[in-house]
Amino acid sequence: MLQKQEMEEVLSILLEAGGDFGELFFEDTRSAEMSMIDGKLEKVNSGRICGIGLRAFLNTNAVYAYTNDLSIENLKGTARRIGKALKGLPKPQEPFILNEKHYETKLPVLLPFEIIEKREKKHVMQMANEGARTYAPSGSALADLIGQIEVSYLEKDQYVRIANTDGMLTEDRRRRTRLTTRVIAAENGQKETGSSSPGYGTGFEFYNLIDPREVGQEAARIALRMIRADYAPAGMMPVVIGNGFGGVIFHEACGHSLEATSVAKGASVFCGKVGQKIANDCVNAVDDGTIPNAWGTSTVDDEGTPTQRNQLIENGILKGYLVDRLNARKMGANPTGSGRRENYTYAPTSRMSNTFLMPGQSIPEEIIANTERGLYAKTMGGGSVQPTTGEFNFAVLEGYLIEKGRVVKPVRGATLIGKGHEVLEKIDMIGNDLTRSQGMCGSISGSIPADVGQPTIRVSELLVGGRNT
């Protein structure tokens, strides 16, 4: 690994060559992935990535390079090359000294992955498989509908060391694991899927906290519920969105548009709206990268800034954006601990961590009982958004039709679309049952772990994409 003095030398070159700020990001990550089909372990892959990303700024311009040739000569050459690309005037620089700073970890680990034997990891997967396989009693009509059961196990141990020309030097170790089960139900040539994929920022002790069988059961439950469902109706209607992963609606409809990546360029519907009312009074939203051991937590972000709790919306008023170092310069704002990247091959930018809507007063049953006719989107799939226009879409994994305040039948194939800034105004009931769920969020700095979350909510009107009868 690079010595402190070597880092100082490389960073100095970034300044000498023309930058006014330089940053070095070292990463050494070990990971393992196993996949099982119908109880048989099919693939085991493990390994290590190790590299360095170098970045320099001149005012609001940025250059980035990465390499995994970690020789000091190569790093100096790379620093010189990208520093020059900034086209700043080479200038003598005040020497700086890196001061190492340690923070108490927000991702403490009790059972490191390397002390657990692979067959124990396999056993966890077998339990998830068993949960799915035995969800419907054997011999029952439903048991015959269960087709393939796919279980995958992921562990990742990422060590990062970050230094910059402000004299900052820090490190972070992020260990995360996730168990995913996908069940396919089949009948009459049709297929439906159900899935469940909890994850956490811990070591193997995660599997002491959850029962892997329940992960399998949940996936089987959704697949079996959907295979015989009618197709969802099409049109505008009230939509009740379930807690947990339902929070993907806020993530897509609003969260991405609050990232400085879009805001700094004037390419967000929420530009210039801080202090203004952008949502119904009942809406309070938070991005919190500090929650101990949460999936989207880190001790410092990928620019070395300690993570923090960012209030995004308070009683319907926009309080602030998610800001990384580069966009902080462009916006005249402070970084919010939101500079994130998948790995050293990406330059960091502002991203969400654990983002969720705060709980309200209603009990979930009351929200459904108050809905005359609409869709109950109990479990959500993923979605996407165009921050410039606020147009979002996301898929409903498990949906039900509500009639006269009652859930009357399961429906499949629904998608929800709308414009984020319009939907925030239409959130009219918020439950008291906040939970968070895990997702992978994709954007320009790669695919990163992020929690979404919310209590049960109701949107008074949303376009449901389904079929016309």
Place this chain on the structure above:
Amino acid sequence: MNFETFKNAVFDIAAKKGLKNYELFGMEQREFEINFFEGAIEGYKDASSSGASFKTIVDGKAGMSFTEVWTPETAEKIIDDACENSQQVDASDPEFIYEGNGSYRTFPPFEDRYVKLPVEEKIAYGLEMEKAAKAHHPSIVNIPHCTYFDAAERFYVSNSHGVHLECGREGGGGYLVAVASDGKAAKTGLEFVAQESPVGLDFVTMAQKAAERALKKLGAKSIKSGKYPIILDYNMVGELLSLFSFMINAENVQKGLSLLAGKLHQAIVSPAITIVNEPYIEGGISNIPFDAEGVPTKTLTIVQNGILETFLHRIKTAKKDGVPPTGNATRGRYNQAPAIAPQNLLLRAGPLSLEELMRKMGDGLYITDLQGMHSGANPYSGQLSLAAEGFRIENGKIAYPVEQITIAGNVLELFGKVAGIGSESKLSLPSGNFSVYCPDLYFSEADIAGTESPS
């Protein structure tokens, strides 16, 4: 250490440990990218990386391990890890290392032409495209993304049966997102160019097209829910074909994950449809003479006049089905296990221009954008439920732009309703590690939801 030295170190240790059946897959890549914003360089990336993955097969069971660190110590470590990983596997279908009895097509030599372009020239291209998009119309108010890029990759496959292969490929181009605004609402338009050689890249036309795409959408409104005939823009046909590539993957078929299992030599879509896999398309960026297991790639007719002729195989799935491998093993990066994918998936063009397709359709929708493929399109069930935008077509002509609608249905049912095929198969938006070439397609009916209340 370069790949050759690392490979020799790995193979020496593997032989000493008594391994008989193994392979080292290696990749070296470089990428270069400049992002422009408001006449200045906003971002600049100049990067390279390399890595290798070792696979060993013991009793038909494969174990894998990868590393980006090429030293004698990691050479031993990846062998030990792969051996340990193989011991956990209990899959019943055996894995194989390629024995190397195929012959390879000769491709044009890898020249690394983009590296030789001066950076100043690349900067000029970027500034030029941003300027062209802005100058296109006063309603173009922002260019949030304007990027020049190029990249090169070198692949290596070496194994214990004496196979030693090496090839390089490159590509470059640009993309641009333009935002148009009429003061009430904003609309975006995306366009790209990508090709193997820098010669003849036309950034200005691309930028103008992106601006035009955004402009034309201004004033869009939703429509009433109902069943409409539609024309799907070639880029969106390409997105739907990515679902299809999941279904023709023999690994998914054998595991019972594909709707096309058991459908070989049967009609699966409209007889107007023919789909092939091409290992080489002139100017393409996904061309390769051998696959990730070292098997020669080849032209393959997958669907002929609506009839499913073959699945895509790698060695393991081919042996299971008792057919020759089709050369479709792929690894996006060395840290990924081998999977199956086409090189260039091509839907054959038909006789009609876009205008002729519109005239033929008369009344309907021309869909230019679909959102939500990764969540609203299910490759297992074939079900689609996607956000869409485009244009209302009346009397064979564009009447007005349309937004806030959804399209729902099953991808195979939809492709059963093809009523007209566009006259040019074009490279659609690159996503994943293969290319898709499609024409515009006219479908006789699709399920559309809109926010307008029924009258």
